[in-house]
Amino acid sequence: MHILTIQKSVPVVGVYDVVVCGGGPAGFIAAVTAAREGAQTALIERFGFLGGMATAGYVTPISEFKFDDAVVIGGIPWEFIQRLEAMGGAFVEPTIGNVAFDPELYKLCAQRMALEAGVHLYMNSYLSGCVRQDGVIRQAIIENKNGTEAVEGRYFIDATGDADLAHLAGVPMQPMNGESLQPLSTYFILQGVDTDSPIIREAMHHSKQGENCHCLPIRERLLGMTKTEDLPNFGGPWFCTLLRDGAVTVNMTRAAADACDNRDYTRAECELREDVFRLTDVLRRNFEEFRNCRVAGVSVQAGIRETRRIRGVHTITGQEYLSAVHYPDSIAHGMHPIDIHSSQQGQQYTHFLDRPSYVPYRALIAPDYPNLLAAGRCLSADRQAFASLRVQGSCMEMGQAAGAAAALCAQEDVPVQQADIFRLLARLRALGALL
């Protein structure tokens, strides 16, 4: 391989208090929060819609807002769920508050909330670089149909899931210690499923505390078919309602790959697309409930469970997490089981929590990066704690905290490491967070 050196003059197309990179569950909530807290806010997103894994990956349901039937994640994330529900686009399951949703209404609701708050959207814009001077990130570099552009900010929130901005800025990442990443899974939508049948009705509502919601009767029969059917590696299967008769999302495919390596990710995307149709064929031929089904949609991107996470001021360990350590700067919760999927076989390690656990503000910031916060999947946690905190409810709550913190630091003109925690917690409670 030979290397080209390219020099470019790039226009600075906007100057903001807060620039959020990534418009998934963590990012769009971060942007709405920062804007409502009075910060001039920009949101950079590579797709032409918001929602990240929820909408580009069809990852359903949104987990989890409740523990023992009591709402734990409040504020702007919960407001979003209630608005989506009022639009006919969400169904909140009892007990654990998992949320089944319509991905198209999700996009619309998220976009409305961002625009109403005054967020400047840079959609169809890929974050490809950043300028860092004297330790401070000055501009995010984006690529879109206008060419290469720069978006300037006083504070930046990395909500790209893969910690792209932090990586580009040189933030050290969590070590992998020789372990393999959790597998990728491409979700798909099946139409024409017998959603009135007892097996599917039971499987598509994920509402039981302390239970893996995969469809055991179908899993057991599939495992018995490994000699008669040419079955690819599969997990679950998990089915989820799409709030309309005859349609379910399916989480079943899986492939080992590093989604931050372009060639590996490309290979996995292609394999997983083949597997969607192979598995649908197996379901159609062997299970009465799927006899008339067809693939109505394949997620825009393969679902990514795990990639880069920052090495923050504090790294949440599995031990802390399982003991539900409450920190003086707790800003978010986790309620999902520790849920580690094996990339080699369709196996899964699951450990259910006795009570909600916590995320400290210090897990969203890195030492030596005075104007950068990370929210969502790229937080600072070890593999165990991360394997629970990666779900969308927790990512949204981290987004809310990062947005409020960035707006507060912008008002006080202080580095993120010197945020006034007492004021931050007060602002989060005022927004409805249940801390």
Ligand SMILES: Cc1cc2nc3c(=O)[nH]c(=O)nc-3n(C[C@H](O)[C@H](O)[C@H](O)COP(=O)(O)OP(=O)(O)OC[C@H]3O[C@@H](n4cnc5c(N)ncnc54)[C@H](O)[C@@H]3O)c2cc1C
């Ligand atoms: C197979 C699978 C099953 C899952 N099951 C569940 C479940 O049952 N319940 C649950 O709640 N969660 C589940 N999850 C986890 C959950 O979907 C994600 O961890 C969560 O969406 C992470 O949110 P995020 O905002 O941090 O990142 P993401 O949702 O990944 O959002 C990141 C956003 O940043 C954008 N972006 C990324 N890079 C760039 C760039 N360079 N430039 C511009 N934009 C960029 C992306 O397009 C995206 O919109 C599952 C995930 C997978 C893969």
